[in-house]
Amino acid sequence: MAKKFSPKGFGSAAVHGGHVQDPNYAHQTPIYASSTFVYDTAEQGMKRFSGAEEGYIYSRWGNPTFKEPEAKITALETFGLNIEAKGILHASGMAAISTLLLSTLKAGDKILTHYSLYAGTDDILRLLLPHFGIEAVVLDLRDLNKAEEAIKNDASIKLVYLETPANPTIQIVDIEALTTIAKRHNLLVACDNTFATPYLQQPLKYGVDFVVHSTTKFLNGHGTAIGGILIGRDVEWMKTKITKTHRMLGGNSNPFDAFLLTLGLKTLELRMERHCGNAIQVANFLSQHPAIAKVNYEGLASHPEHDIAKKQMRKPGGMLSFELKEGFEGGKKFMDALQMCTRTVSLGTVDTLLCHPPSMTHFSVPKEQREKYGITDGLIRMSVGIENIEDILSDLEQALSV
Template sequence: MANKSFKMTGKGSVAVHGGNEPDPRYAHLTPIYASSTFYFDSAQQGADRFAGKDKTQIYSRWGNPTHTVAEQKIAALEAHGLTNEKGEPLALKALLHASGQAAMTTLFMSNLSAGDIVLTHYSLYGGTEELLTKVLKENGIQTIITDLRDSALAEAAIKENPGIRLVHIETPANPTLQCIDLEMITTLAKKYKLLISVDNTFATPYLQQPFKYNVDFVFHSTTKFLNGHGTAIGGVLIGRDLEFMANKAWKWYALLGGNANPFDAYLLTQGIKTLELRMDRHCANAMKVAQYLEQHPQVEKVNYTGLTSHPDHATAMKQMSHPGGMLSFELKGGIAAGKKFIDRLQLCVRAVSLGTVDTLVSHPASMSHMSIPKAIREKYGITDGLIRMSVGIENIEDILFDLRQALEE
């Protein structure tokens, strides 16, 4: 067990040791506390816990020691090397949820009320899009979508809509890999005293730390790269306002009932320990795949921020240590070509989701974004021939061979 006073210099060490708590029975790994409730030694101890001194030892919907380790580990990764306005190490609070959608719901419901407006951008994850435009809409919360890569358009939207309360972005975005300048959009949001939240799922804190730019909240679907093995669903909301996170956000989290479970939290904690190793391989493979696809005659366009051809290449290189393990590409033959390609794959796995050690390939138009009308999809760059690819850690020669044979005439 690493001493808490030991200053870890790299994120790989933080991924392994960050957030860990000493176990009273000296277990090397964080135990799975498979208990719905926790007993009290005395009435006073029970009163203290209910007063908020330790909500993780009352009832597992409110918190659980296994959850706490995962929460602290993720917060430590997001805060690593960053300082607050006083020059002190940045302190963050995380809340682990049963899914990314649950964490997103806590984010929105704890910060927004009927009459408020969310400002966001094109090309969002389909579940986020529906949550904003359907569920929140029915609760009196509106959503305005514009191109937040353009500071003039973003500021115009803010000026024209005084009800905007929160700016929510994905960067890189799903599935077009659009990138928004975190420094620019956060400066703009703070100018108008707006909250700003960032979906950091694609990048992970290993490649990008949005809190560096003074954002208020960071969100992850922990199902993806943080877990890394496709073994557990999960989501996390991290905030810099510790009082808000411990009180109002926690209250919504507890009352909505979107808490994680100890077994999934355990799997997440173990997955995070290899984050650095996995991401390095994901990134190296993705770059080679993108370069191969960009030269292929059947490929119209490749969306990968590591390529200078991507319109947001400069933005990605400014705020990310590497473009990442995700890419998408558009086949010239439209939906027929997309389905043919998917069907011919032999190594790559036909599946939604992303961030697992194996390469996952999906067709957004017929899968994750099928509920979004075609005209809107295409406006966002999600065409019928678009293929999304989560590049795994297999040998690159095998990945490229599978792509080559699947793209044969």
């Protein structure tokens, strides 16, 4: 049976939210490794396909192992808020974004977004959507006047897409202010909440219509599974058009990755506390180091959107980036010198991960565009892990001294 209590704490919701007792009384939600599901009668099959009876049909359409992480993440995004929403688990964050864009936009529509997005998102906006007759309008949405002017002067804009903190420059946009502007003009608003997680930031609180995550990152927390989720506050729309698009695109999750995500979510609060506590110490250390030209971290008073971050985030996050004075070659030399910290793309795992966006995650973005967005040749992105802080700082110190 479903747990009937309403948790008072976020950590309790992360552990118990969305869990329904398995018929065989397994402690953990089982892995339903089945591509398809059977029916007692032909009539039952007809009822399930028509929607007259609830039940599973085919794992591309849904699987019992998906149910708990979908409900759990939705519960965390709405924790403490009087908001109903529905989440749909996907094979990746990009699959979730694809479902969002292709179910809300059509030929002739435009999407308004801002500088410094995840490179995969930038690619889909720049290289794929134009083939469907959909155009991206990219502006510095930290300037609210620019945002309002663009929306007022272009009736083709139908969706405002936000990513805050932004990848990899840690730019912050004002979710509440931009959503207020968008809603004055009856536009949809979506927000990528991957960097912050619902523990630090809840975009639905500010009127956002859709939230997307790469669950591969902080929500899983251990680098063991790829995944994504799309959460919408219009439950009926999520159950109908959004679900139909998701199923047609085939970006479904799988039972094994969903199971690993469920396990990771249970320690989200604990991990985020340590990520955040370590990150502010790393940011303070780097901001005083002579080899560093600039540190991008919303927890520093020097960050241009520090006050906005304080308004919409519970704490500064576990992500930061910094510019090396020696540029591209300095970035390569620094990366090669790391000993404990991990050289890799991705983020949000328990170990500290560093990458060089100009040569790695954002290599596909044209150099002129990268620099315009603040992705300089010497930029290093850092996902601060939960190791002991003295070990993280020691590794950074020796790598910067090479």
